């Protein structure tokens with residue numbers, strides 16, 4: 001069988017701002033797989049909760065109302081003119097909005113709700129039924145696809161991730177302090193790894209990739225080697 005007929009599931013998990021989605025997207029394009037950004041799905045639910053005023057003044061979520069609307073939420077992905085996936089919420093393209101500060105600062109509350117996780121995990125598993133998929137997130141190798149043929153767990157030091165984020169933002173002309181970004185990265189790590197439901201952890205059979213000192217090219221090459229190795233072993 002050739003590479004195209006043997007389809008696998010690739011799970012990419014890791015800390016925030018590790019470059020997971022860029023690497024997963026690049027690999028998906030190179031091997032003709034579907035790429036799914038599971039974080040975008042949590043962000044889309046958060047956007048809907050914000051629009052429906054489901055965040056209470058004390059910061060808690062109105063879970064009763066969210067439970068009633070959740071079954072009707074449809075999250076899909078569409079390719080833009082450059083071939084990049086964009087997130088749609090009930091048919092509306094919300095890619096830009098879900099990356100904004102408002103959603104970013106509320107999403108961890110939504111991602112900590114077990115009933116939201118079980119619904120999104122169900123939808124993610126359906127997307128992977130036919131294989132030929134790369135999904136990135138925090139619980140893909142542990143919960144969503146525990147039988148994925150290739151699992152990558154990406155790490156990089158908090159300082160390096162903060163520096164990358166700082167460079168990205170200052171290049172866009174934003175005035176930011178490195179210390180603030182570092183604090184934010186460390187706080188997000190703490191929330192991701194200590195939450196009660198599906199905390200971020202490396203699956204026992206995941207391969208760790210520390211990309212602190214890798215160039216994007218070296219990383220691409222490494223990933224392609226892992227993919228080819230798994231395909232050849234099938």
Ligand code: DC
Pocket residue numbers: 016038039040042043107108111136137138139140192
């Ligand atoms: O990767 P991201 O920053 O877009 O993720 C947004 C939020 O969703 C973040 O709080 C982590 C959470 N998340 C999660 O809990 N499980 C996933 N599979 C993906 C993201």
